Amino acid sequence: MTEFDLIRTYFSDVGSRRQDVVLGVGDDGAVLQPPAGHSLVMATDCLVNGVHFPVDAPADAIGEKALAVNLSDLAAMGAQPAWVLLALTLPDADERWLRQFARGLGRAATYHQVRLVGGDTARGPLNISVQVTGFVPTGTALRRRGARPGDAVVVSGTLGDAALGLSLWRGRADRDDPDVAYLLDRLHRPTPRVSLGQALRGRATAAVDVSDGLAADLGHLLAADNLGATLDVDRLPLSEPGLRFGGRERQWQAALTGGDDYELCFTVPRSRLHELDAIASRLGVALTRIGHVQPEPGLRLIRSDRTPVSLETPGYSHFPEVR
Numbered sequence: 001m002t003e004f005d006l007i008r009t010y011f012s013d014v015g016s017r018r019q020d021v022v023l024g025v026g027d028d029g030a031v032l033q034p035p036a037g038h039s040l041v042m043a044t045d046c047l048v049n050g051v052h053f054p055v056d057a058p059a060d061a062i063g064e065k066a067l068a069v070n071l072s073d074l075a076a077m078g079a080q081p082a083w084v085l086l087a088l089t090l091p092d093a094d095e096r097w098l099r100q101f102a103r104g105l106g107r108a109a110t111y112h113q114v115r116l117v118g119g120d121t122a123r124g125p126l127n128i129s130v131q132v133t134g135f136v137p138t139g140t141a142l143r144r145r146g147a148r149p150g151d152a153v154v155v156s157g158t159l160g161d162a163a164l165g166l167s168l169w170r171g172r173a174d175r176d177d178p179d180v181a182y183l184l185d186r187l188h189r190p191t192p193r194v195s196l197g198q199a200l201r202g203r204a205t206a207a208v209d210v211s212d213g214l215a216a217d218l219g220h221l222l223a224a225d226n227l228g229a230t231l232d233v234d235r236l237p238l239s240e241p242g243l244r245f246g247g248r249e250r251q252w253q254a255a256l257t258g259g260d261d262y263e264l265c266f267t268v269p270r271s272r273l274h275e276l277d278a279i280a281s282r283l284g285v286a287l288t289r290i291g292h293v294q295p296e297p298g299l300r301l302i303r304s305d306r307t308p309v310s311l312e313t314p315g316y317s318h319f320p321e322v323r
């Protein structure tokens with residue numbers, strides 16, 4: 001198949017049709033109409049074979065995840081996602097792989113009501129770059145900056161599942177076991193907290209998505225204001241399958257240092273904590289208060305009985321030598 005055939009066959013109708021797409025896939029550029037009174041929010045991520053997903057990961061999961069990780073960044077900004085660009089290099093035009101990849105990408109795009117509006121394909125090592133644009137009412141974007149001493153630190157969902165899922169994938173665990181299937185799903189099909197991010201506008205003082213382990217990502221948020229925090233590791237939200245497979249100690253370590261959870265971590269004034277219950281039940285997502293912000297920089301970890309604990313490994317980094 002020629003490049004033109006590939007694009008037309010698999011990428012000309014991906015995601016939800018949107019009124020604000022004046023001109024989508026097929027021209028030299030997309031023409032898009034942002035709503036009045038809003039600012040654009042843009043994020044991009046590239047996924048490299050064997051680095052960001054296992055080489056033997058299913059193609060539909062790669063398509064879904066390539067979009068989900070970008071949507072997670074927009075969620076952390078409180079943005080409503082709208083438009084997607086895709087740049088794909090492939091070693092060969094493997095039609096079956098492409099069909100499955102496009103299906104996974106399309107599933108996530110339709111679910112989140114975003115539209116693929118353009119892109120490029122070329123021959124090369126498998127590499128997937130996705131760019132997502134969304135918008136926020138002007139002046140309301142969530143940022144990493146803004147936390148204040150005394151704010152509660154809150155996380156969504158459960159943490160550490162994807163790290164455990166990766167070790168189960170590599171270890172060829174029994175994929176028919178429901179616990180294993182759940183943990184592999186958390187690895188391959190993360191759930192970007194798009195609606196939660198928008199609900200946090202005007203409530204959270206700062207937010208970040210958890211892509212590289214809670215310790216690293218919360219660390220970025222705190223460092224933005226030269227602040228610190230104390231976290232109670234016994235309060236970290238862990239899934240039942242994670243606890244059954246990993247055990248409590250291993251799972252809270254995975255929560256802090258594993259990657260790929262794509263949950264949100266945010267700070268909120270204690271006076272507004274009660275507002276989170278309604279949001280959690282409306283959106284069907286757990287929101288767990290795990291600690292509080294302090295003026296002294298650094299992350300302090302304690303057990304519920306207040307004994308201090310430490311991490312075994314630093315947060316995941318693609319470039320460990322520059323940490």
Ligand SMILES: [Mg+2]
Nearest residue numbers: 073076209211
């Ligand atoms: Mg991020």
